[in-house]
Amino acid sequence: MKEDHQGGFQDWDLPDPFTLDIQVRPQDTDRLGHANNVVYVRWLEDISWAHIESEGMTWALHEQTGKAMAITRTEIDYLAAANAGDQLVLATWFTDFDNRIRSARQFQLVRTADSKTLMRAISTHACVNMQSQRPARVPAEFAEIFRRIRVEGGFKL
Numbered sequence: 511m512k513e514d515h516q517g518g519f520q521d522w523d524l525p526d527p528f529t530l531d532i533q534v535r536p537q538d539t540d541r542l543g544h545a546n547n548v549v550y551v552r553w554l555e556d557i558s559w560a561h562i563e564s565e566g567m568t569w570a571l572h573e574q575t576g577k578a579m580a581i582t583r584t585e586i587d588y589l590a591a592a593n594a595g596d597q598l599v600l601a602t603w604f605t606d607f608d609n610r611i612r613s614a615r616q617f618q619l620v621r622t623a624d625s626k627t628l629m630r631a632i633s634t635h636a637c638v639n640m641q642s643q644r645p646a647r648v649p650a651e652f653a654e655i656f657r658r659i660r661v662e663g664g665f666k667l
Contacts (some may be wrong), residue, residue: 516542526603528656531598533595534595538594543594545591545592554586554602554633555599560616561615565659571651571652576641577637577652578637579636579638580636585632586631590627591619592619596623600616606665610647611646611647613648614633617629637652
C-alpha cells in the first residue's frame, strides 16, 4: 500500500479524505462469507457521524438547533468482496451543499493488503426539523461547517 497521511493510501478518488480504519469481523459476514451489505451501510453511517462530529457538528448542536440531516438516498457500488480478517480503510468527503436544505457526501472503501477499492458510495441528505420530521432550512451553524469541509470535484446535487 502506498503510504501517506490519509489512511495510508494515496490513490483516493478525491483529495484529503476523512478516514476510518475497519477490521472485518466474523459477525460482519453473511452466508456467502463476505461482509454483508447491511454492514457496509453501518460503516457509512459510522464514518459520516465521526466526520461531522470531528468538525464540530455534534449531537448537542443538533439538539440545540432542533435540526438534523436525514439521508434521502444512498447509492452503493460493491466492486469486490471484503472477508473476515480483512483490514480496510473507509474514506469520506463532504462534496455538495445547496446552501439551503440538501447536502451530499462520497465514500471509498479500500482493502489495505492490496490497495483494491472494494466499494464506492454516494449519499444525499436533507435537513429536517427534529420534532416535525419535515424539511427545514439548514441552520447557520451547519452551513458554516458544510462550507468549510466541502471538497471540490465530487458528486454534485
